[in-house]
Amino acid sequence: MITARRISYCTLASAIRFLLMNSEFQKIISERVEVSTALNSWKRVTEGVYLRTFGIDPYIGDLFHETPLGLWVFTFMHQCMSSWGLKCLFVITDLLTAWLLFATAKYYIIELAKREEENKKNTDDNEVSYTPIATIAKTSVLYVPAAYLFNPYIVLNCVAQTTTVFTNFLYAAILYSMIRRLRIVSCVLISLVTLQNLYPLSLIVPTIIYIVQDKKKAERVTSIIFMIILFSSVLSFMVYISYLINGSWSFLDNTIGFILVVPDLHPNIGLYWYFFTEMFEHFRWLFIASFQINVGILYIIPLAFRLRRDPMLLAFAYLSIIAIFKSYPSIGDVGFYMALLPLWQHLFQHMQQGFIVGCFMLFCTVFAPTVWHQWIYSRSANANFYFGVTLAFAIAQIFLLTDILFASIKRELALRHGLPKEIDGKKAKLILE
Template sequence: MDSLVFMEYALAGLIRFWLLCSDYRQTVADRVEVSTPLNSWKRVTEGAFLYNEGINPYDGDLFHETPLGLFVFKYMIQRLSQWLGVIFIICDLLTAHLLYRTACIYMKELIEKQTLEKSSYAKDTQGLLLRNEDLKLSPIYVASAYLFNPYIILNCVGQTTTVFTNLCLAATYLMMVKGQQLPCCFALAMATLQALYPAMLVVPASLYIAKKNTCGMSDRCSQIYSPWATCGLFACVLFFLLYFSSQLSGSWTFLHSTYGFILNVPDLRPNIGLFWYFFTEMFEHFRPLFICAFQINAAFLYLVPLTLRLHEEPMLLATSLTALTAIFKSYPCLGDVGFYLALLPMWKHLFNYMQQGFVVSCFFIITSVLGPIVWHLWIYSRSANANFYFGVTLAFATAQIFLVTDILFAYIKREFSLHFGLQREVNGKAAKLVLE
């Protein structure tokens, strides 16, 4: 298995390197589905240039990275410019490996949990149980789903800063399943510093760490790993990073150009999200109301109900929140979508119980093909308009919503059947519940 994974990494690296050296690199980098005002490397380069010329890059409406990101990216541009493509490839491969390690640990935990609870399962549920091959195959599928996902490859070739956000998120997931509180909070704080929305993951992370570390501990030790302690530690680390960023920039004004830009959505250039078209048509005096409504929907609306239902499965909770954020955030890109898609093979055992798989697959393929076509018709041929492109992005978002709800329903249905069996009575007659 290790040799197979190594070959996958090598092949994925070669594919990325070939595309980065080809004439398609700039074409990919200019695509609105790949680059947004928040993650465009072209904007990073211009921001670093302004900073070197003694001009504050946050004075205009061009640069939206944090001062810490500006410092790191400026160093990369000045000292490692000839190795930039290699750095992006290495970060992408490292992200895949972190997800692979996460899947290995998580699948092992699922098998152990199944062994402990097997006595409480119904007698006719043998076909629902995890098998040993799932322990070996699911991590490989996770790595493959990241390494060879077209959305992720385009994200890397376009050299977007989402590559580094995904790396921080992958580190967060790995530290979470390992139960390492401080490294998890630091990785999550780094992801939040860059993209804001990952802050929601502190809830499943705190639940997971508390669940993993408090078993068999004394009350005093368990308080260290309690959910509230993890949330407090995350807040402290995030504040330290923000303070450090303020010291680098000399003031706190960068908050308006970073988090203020994410929350207020002043740039309405088209992307794969839902904000741009709606607020293009919005009357200005209604804008604050709907900005609040859209941001609450993107960040907080699903947090409480999903946490109440999935508090026993923090990993599925974290993946669901990551997916919903990628759908509803103000400036999404294909790299965000590809990241959570790579996590889904950890629930490969649920795929047979999903009912919308074919429809969702068709939606993904059709919208991925139609998006660039409709964009060309709108911008270059001028034989279409914004409604056409927004229709494609709306269908793409709908497909993602169907995918998330379908896998959650499959999980609930399987858990119910494990404990109550597949046999049912309909009108007083025995009937078997078919999950496929």
């Protein structure tokens, strides 16, 4: 039954993607600023491949921002695959990502249920209000791939054929290798995605925590040092391979430098473009440092200390922060971490902002193209209107992240001390005012 349901999911998801890819809407979707950015646009990839084919350095100018390793792979894809074959590749990659998320959810829910059974021994005898993980395990495991395959953000991301499709596949592979405690595979995958997008460097923290948490104290330090050295070595090796492929270090300015310095201020769903358009030039480096510290450094240590007992939730928090605050975000980044939400279905009853967040995200998703049309085509609006929508979208995501983290703390409190369902002898009710 479950297998038949999975097959039907994949068939329907593939059909939706192929229909949109072969419709007149494909070009419109691929040109949307919410979907394609300077970093993930397939049009830019194609132009970079043609420049390389004709012997021109694609990193001269401000056009191509993929790594030389990515350029080598994309060149091979263009030479060996037809247009139809490329479309199939994007759809298959999405299906593989969903399968990896399904496998990750299955192992993670099993571990959570086992940990909850062990923690029940320390629970007080008070009546508690929480949803046992074992009762929702099957639905959570199925909802994760469904939330990925049928998420409108992910569907549009695949239809536009952005390179975020492959980034999401790498993210899913990292989560799977982390839950399976595959040290070498995890380090290689994190190195690859770090070379491509820089910010996922933070994923090494939950990976290390997950792998060493079951080891003895004497072995933990050795394992941590080993993984840090392995990760650094693999990343350095990939950078050197990129240098050999390109023949120079010019790619650093248009990859890592492009992400850090943010020279391209075309509108997107992020916060950088409007802020730095309005910023006085002599303040630019100060605020670039502030923005980059916010997304890359500020939250790593505090969240690692607080969520060290649940590294998967920690990884989710890092992915959410990256999607919200990175310099060139797209809805494909947002869709990936949203697909992970069913993993914490047992936390939903402790969340308080779900309705507000849902309304905000729906409003922003519908209103952003409308305001864009008024600004660019009708000229009845300006950049302030569009930035207002992207700012509201970012705030909604922040509310979602903080709500689920607070829900985790509330449930932990319920498991340890019990949350009484009665107040002053009467049954408690939660009323939204």
